[in-house]
Structure formats: structure tokens, C-alpha cells
Amino acid sequence: MALDRAVAPAVANVAAVSPGRSARVIRRIAGRLGGLALTLFLASLLVFFSRFLVPGDPVSFLLRGRQPSPEAVAQVTEQYGLDLPAWQQYLTWLAGAVQGDFGRSLQYRQDVSAVIADRLPVTLMLVVMAGAIIAVIGISSGIVAALNRGRALDRATLVGLTVLSAIPSFVGSIVLISVFAVQLGWFPTFGSGEGPADMAYHLVLPSIALAIVFVVLVGKVTRSSMVDQLRREHVEVATSRGLRRATVVRRHVVRNALGPILTVSGVLVAGLLVASTIVEAAFGLAGIGSLLVQSVDRLDFPVVQAIVMLIVTAFVVVNAMVDLAEPWIDPRSAAGAGAR
Amino acid sequence: MTIPTTPPPAAGAPRPAPGRVGPATLAVQVLRSPRARRPDAVLVVAAGALAVMTLAAVFAPFVAPYPPDAIDLLAVNAPPSAAHWLGTDGLGRDLLSRLVYGARTALLGPLLVVIGSTVIGMLLGLIAGWRGGWIDAVLGRVFDVLFAFPSLLLAIMAVALFGKGLVAPVIAMSIAYAPFVARLTRSLVKAEVSRPYVSAYRVQGFGGAWIAFRRVLPNVTPIVGAQSTLNFGYVLAELAGLSFLGLGVQPPTPDWGAMINEAQSGILAGAFLPALVPAIAVVIAVVAVNILGDELSDRIGGGIPA
Numbered sequence: 001m002a003l004d005r006a007v008a009p010a011v012a013n014v015a016a017v018s019p020g021r022s023a024r025v026i027r028r029i030a031g032r033l034g035g036l037a038l039t040l041f042l043a044s045l046l047v048f049f050s051r052f053l054v055p056g057d058p059v060s061f062l063l064r065g066r067q068p069s070p071e072a073v074a075q076v077t078e079q080y081g082l083d084l085p086a087w088q089q090y091l092t093w094l095a096g097a098v099q100g101d102f103g104r105s106l107q108y109r110q111d112v113s114a115v116i117a118d119r120l121p122v123t124l125m126l127v128v129m130a131g132a133i134i135a136v137i138g139i140s141s142g143i144v145a146a147l148n149r150g151r152a153l154d155r156a157t158l159v160g161l162t163v164l165s166a167i168p169s170f171v172g173s174i175v176l177i178s179v180f181a182v183q184l185g186w187f188p189t190f191g192s193g194e195g196p197a198d199m200a201y202h203l204v205l206p207s208i209a210l211a212i213v214f215v216v217l218v219g220k221v222t223r224s225s226m227v228d229q230l231r232r233e234h235v236e237v238a239t240s241r242g243l244r245r246a247t248v249v250r251r252h253v254v255r256n257a258l259g260p261i262l263t264v265s266g267v268l269v270a271g272l273l274v275a276s277t278i279v280e281a282a283f284g285l286a287g288i289g290s291l292l293v294q295s296v297d298r299l300d301f302p303v304v305q306a307i308v309m310l311i312v313t314a315f316v317v318v319n320a321m322v323d324l325a326e327p328w329i330d331p332r333s334a335a336g337a338g339a340r
Numbered sequence: 341m342t343i344p345t346t347p348p349p350a351a352g353a354p355r356p357a358p359g360r361v362g363p364a365t366l367a368v369q370v371l372r373s374p375r376a377r378r379p380d381a382v383l384v385v386a387a388g389a390l391a392v393m394t395l396a397a398v399f400a401p402f403v404a405p406y407p408p409d410a411i412d413l414l415a416v417n418a419p420p421s422a423a424h425w426l427g428t429d430g431l432g433r434d435l436l437s438r439l440v441y442g443a444r445t446a447l448l449g450p451l452l453v454v455i456g457s458t459v460i461g462m463l464l465g466l467i468a469g470w471r472g473g474w475i476d477a478v479l480g481r482v483f484d485v486l487f488a489f490p491s492l493l494l495a496i497m498a499v500a501l502f503g504k505g506l507v508a509p510v511i512a513m514s515i516a517y518a519p520f521v522a523r524l525t526r527s528l529v530k531a532e533v534s535r536p537y538v539s540a541y542r543v544q545g546f547g548g549a550w551i552a553f554r555r556v557l558p559n560v561t562p563i564v565g566a567q568s569t570l571n572f573g574y575v576l577a578e579l580a581g582l583s584f585l586g587l588g589v590q591p592p593t594p595d596w597g598a599m600i601n602e603a604q605s606g607i608l609a610g611a612f613l614p615a616l617v618p619a620i621a622v623v624i625a626v627v628a629v630n631i632l633g634d635e636l637s638d639r640i641g642g643g644i645p646a
Contacts, residue, residue: 038481039484039485039488042481042482042485043485043488043489046485046489047497050497050501051501053501054501054502162627162630163627165630166577166623166627166630167623168577168578168580168581168622168623168626169581170580170581170584170597170600170619171600171619171622171623174600174603174604174607174615174616174619175616175619177607178607178612178615178616182607182608182610182612270488270490270493271490274490274492274493274496275492277492277496277585278581278584281584281585282584282604292496293496293585293587295500296496296499296500296587297586297587299500301500304496304497308489308493308496308497311490311493312488312489312493315490316488
């Protein structure tokens with residue numbers, strides 16, 4: 001994934017033109033939420049109407065690979081309103097989706113939302129653990145590299161990150177399983193365990209495998225953001241005032257460098273959710289990633305639609321949150337100053 | 341005043357047009373770039389690895405010691421030996437042979453995606469940057485929506501719709517990567533539009549479409565192309581991941597991702613090679629492609645506007 005280049009466009013600019021600070025803030029928030037709603041609406045169009053790209057009638061598409069009885073055909077037709085015009089089907093689906101109702105799963109004979117809710121805890125825990133690894137290792141390696149710019153430590157970090165970036169999660173998974181689960185026997189090879197503590201233990205290797213590629217993204221963004229800040233005049237001023245190096249770095253460099261690092265959050269969350277398909281398959285975890293793959297395999301399209309919408313929504317919402325939080329992290333952007 | 345849509349033949353426009361980067365100039369620029377900061381040995385090794393893989397893919401039937409599906413029941417999960425240099429997999433198939441044949445789908449898929457996304461992206465980026473206005477705004481919104489779909493997710497959705505294999509994921513990924521190309525193209529085109537040679541052509545009576553496609557497009561192509569090659573490694577890893585999931589290239593066709601998938605059960609029994617061999621091949625291919633892509637875009641893309 002061309003992750004690093006997905007970052008720039010993800011940050012929309014909401015022009016604040018009105019006078020008055022609070023009016024501007026409200027406009028900004030309203031504009032951002034409007035953009036969020038529009039993007040989600042267009043994404044839902046894509047997810048829903050993609051089905052119509054498949055030639056043939058919708059009933060046989062939804063019931064592919066199954067031998068439906070006439071009653072089943074009638075039931076599916078009735079349930080999805082397949083005899084209605086397309087736009088009406090869409091509105092029905094959208095109205096349900098907004099309330100978390102994505103219809104019924106064809107493979108489980110349960111509500112899609114129930115199937116997903118059942119699988120969500122594993123994936124959330126996996127993503128949170130991977131996120132923690134990424135935050136700690138990615139940011140610290142980026143900071144270390146930036147503070148030693150041009151020196152051996154910087155080059156070593158960059159080489160390390162470049163090598164890591166070439167290890168896709170399925171390669172990381174099988175290497176980790178081979179070494180730490182099979183040969184050393186330190187970790188289980190399969191499943192997600194019982195109870196939170198056991199689950200965390202089961203998810204150690206999967207979260208490392210998931211984190212690898214994204215550590216590189218965060219590490220590189222942190223480094224370049226830090227390097228950019230270290231060059232700034234205010235850092236020089238702070239240093240010349242006699243502040244200790246650690247204080248300057250902590251208060252003037254790291255804090256300012258946070259903005260660009262946070263802007264990758266949306267890409268990160270969506271990327272982790274998608275990559276968890278591969279990690280969950282490798283480690284036999286019952287999360288939404290493996291559910292997605294299984295649903296594609298078993299031609300359970302309602303579940304596929306729901307998970308795709310879920311991931312897209314996560315991306316859009318996290319991006320909007322980061323964008324709205326920006327003035328709080330960096331007050332200059334709230335002042336609308338072009339000083340950045 | 342009416343502007344002719346085709347160049348008047350008698351106008352005598354100079355053929356070696358101003359502001360036009362010829363292929364020869366570009367080649368010299370790449371080869372003689374002072375920006376060559378990486379030690380040459382790394383580049384040579386990366387280029388060598390890629391060349392070996394490409395040759396193996398093209399001449400697979402001549403390179404591979406066995407047919408990819410030939411089964412040796414006396415050697416199941418066998419360690420490397422004189423007969424099987426890299427050993428055999430769980431069905432007794434020669435790993436080296438499968439690796440060699442697997443290079444075909446491994447390299448062909450990303451190649452098609454890079455070409456497809458570059459063509460789509462450059463076309464849309466050129467239109468957006470050249471025309472501006474509402475077309476630009478609409479296309480920008482379309483790109484924003486597509487950015488919300490990670491490429492692997494779009495590929496998985498395409499498989500859900502159109503079935504497993506290489507075709508649906510390649511088309512989906514071409515679309516998923518196109519916005520990255522389009523955005524870069526758009527910003528480069530916007531910078532070109534204000535350059536004097538464009539108005540010079542306009543004054544001479546050349547049509548907008550002609551200037552856009554015959555003069556502006558060739559000028560932005562090198563930088564966009566170099567950036568596009570950077571996607572090759574990502575796509576290679578993602579397509580291999582897709583066949584690892586069992587959604588991409590289907591067995592028994594030898595494919596690196598599918599090989600790892602098939603070898604998973606063997607890992608638990610202690611047979612690591614059938615999974616590790618294709619895994620290492622993926623890593624080497626991605627590293628080699630990324631090193632070359634970085635170097636290429638460093639040498640060509642000197643002046644990428646933000």
C-alpha cells in the first residue's frame with residue numbers, strides 16, 4: 001500500500017473565512033462533519049451498487065453456489081426487496097445500515113450485525129495491541145533517528161526500517177509461528193484463547209506480525225517530521241536561551257512534530273483492519289478479518305458489504321477526529337495562521 | 341477568434357519543441373545523476389536479483405528442473421538435496437521449480453497494476469489539472485472516496501463480486517492506486533499550465549487537447565512513471581497476500597502466496613522450508629524493487645511540487 005502518500009490528501013482543508021473565532025470553529029466542525037457524511041455517502045453508493053456490476057439477476061448472485069428452494073428465492077427476494085427498483089433497494093439498505101442493520105448473513109442464518117459483533121473483540125484487541133507496538137517502536141525509532149541525523153544510528157535505523165518494510169504480514173506471521181510458536185514453543189500457534197489475559201497472550205505474535213509494516217510508516221513520518229521541526233528557528237532560539245537539550249526536544253520539537261504523526265492515524269487504523277485479514281488467517285483467529293475472507297469464500301455478500309463499510313467508516317471517522325483535534329494539539333492551526 | 345483543434349501544418353511549429361523532455365535527455369539524466377548517493381553495489385545486487393527473477397519467469401520451462409506439478413512421492417517435505425535443491429513441499433513437488441514458475445504471476449500481477457493505475461491516473465490527473473473548475477472538484481471528491489478504500493480491501497471486494505483469480509484483483513488494484521497517480525499528475529500539470537511554452541503554443545493556434553496530450557503529458561510522464569514504479573513492491577506484497585488468503589491465484593497454479601498458504605499446515609509439523617522459500621522470494625523481490633524504485637524516483641523526480 002502506498003501508505004505514506006495516502007496521508008496528505010486525507011487531511012482536508014476547511015477554509016475558515018468568517019470573522020469571529022467561535023463562528024469559525026463551528027463552521028470548521030460543521031464543514032468537517034459535512035465532508036465526513038458526504039464521503040461516507042459516496043462510499044456507501046460504491047459498496048452497494050458494486051453488486052450491479054455483476055451480470056445476471058441479483059437473486060442468483062446472492063444465492064451463488066447454493067441450491068435454493070423456490071421458498072428461499074422468494075424469501076431472499078422479499079428480504080432484500082430485489083423486485084424493487086435499485087434506488088429503493090439502496091435506500092432500504094442504507095436506512096438499515098445507518099442503524100447497524102446490514103440484513104442477514106447467508107452462511108450463518110443470523111443477523112450480520114450479530115455475526116460481526118461476535119467477532120469484533122478479537123480484532124479490536126489485535127488492532128489495539130498492534131497500535132501500541134507501532135506507537136512505541138515507530139515513534140521512538142523516528143525520534144532516535146532524527147536526533148542522530150546523518151550519523152550511524154540514523155542510518156542503521158533507516159536500513160532497519162527499509163528491511164522491515166519489505167516484510168509483508170503473511171511473511172512475518174509464518175516466520176514468527178515457525179520460530180516462537182513451533183520451535184521455541186513460547187506462544188500458541190492457533191486460536192485466540194479464553195478470557196482477556198489469555199487472549200492478550202494469544203495475540204502477542206499476531207500483533208507483532210501486524211505491526212511490522214506500519215512501524216515503518218510511523219517511524220519514517222516521525223523522523224521526517226522531527227527533522228523538519230529541528231531545523232526551525234524557534235528551536236534555535238530555545239537552545240540559545242540556554243534550555244537543556246532534553247527540554248527543547250520535549251517541549252519544542254516533539255510536541256510540534258506530533259501533528260503530522262497523528263495525521264497518519266486514519267490510514268493506520270484502516271490499514272490495520274485490512275491487514276488483520278491476513279494475520280487472522282495465518283493465526284486462525286476468529287476476528288472480522290477472517291470473517292471477511294470466509295464470507296468472500298462462502299459467497300456471503302451481505303457480510304462482505306458490512307465489513308467493507310465498517311473499515312471505510314473507521315478510516316473516515318478517525319481522519320475527521322484527528323482533523324478536529326488538530327487545533328487542540330496545535331493552537332496555531334486554530335488561529336488560522338499560515339505559520340506552519 | 342477561433343482556435344483550430346489541430347495544428348495548422350503550414351504554421352511551421354518547431355518540432356523539437358521547447359519544454360519537451362526527450363527520451364534521450366531523460367536517459368542521460370538518469371544515468372549521470374549526481375544524486376547517486378547509494379553505494380553502487382546495493383543497486384547492482386537489487387537489479388541483478390530482479391533480472392534473475394524476470395528471466396526465471398520468462399524462461400521458466402527451461403530453468404525449472406521439474407514441471408511445477410510433478411509429484412515425487414518418495415520425497416515429501418524433503419530437505420534440500422542434489423535432486424531437489426530447495427527440497428520439496430508436502431505433496432512432494434520440487435520447491436525450486438514451483439518458485440521459478442511462481443515468479444510469473446508474482447511479477448505479472450504488479451506489472452499490470454502499475455501500468456493500469458498509471459494510465460488511468462495520468463488520464464484523470466491530466467483532465468483535472470488541465471481543465472480545473474468543476475471537473476477538478478468532482479474528480480477530487482472521487483479520489484477522496486477511493487482513498488477511504490485500502491487497496492487490499494478493494495481487491496477483496498472485487499473477488500467477492502467477480503470471483504477468485506488474478507483478473508478481478510488486478511483491475512481493482514489498478515483503480516485503487518490510480519488516485520495516487522492522478523493527484524501527482526494533477527499537481528505537476530497545474531505547475532506546467534502556467535509555464536510560458538504552454539501559452540506560446542496557444543498563441544500559435546494549437547488546440548488545448550493537443551497541447552495537453554502531446555506536450556504537457558510527455559513532460560510530466562517521467563516523474564509520474566518513476567513514482568509509479570514505487571507502487572510495484574506494495575502491489576507485489578498485496579497480491580501475494582491475497583493468494584495467501586486463498587482469494588488470488590488458485591492452486592495448483594504455482595504462486596508464491598498460494599505456496600505459503602498450502603505450506604501452512606506443514607509448519608506445525610516442523611516443515612518450514614515449503615513456506616519460508618516463497619516467503620523469502622517475496623521479501624527479496626520487494627526489497628529489490630523498492631531499492632530500484634527509490635533510486636529511479638530520486639534521480640528523476642528532483643522537482644516534485646508538494
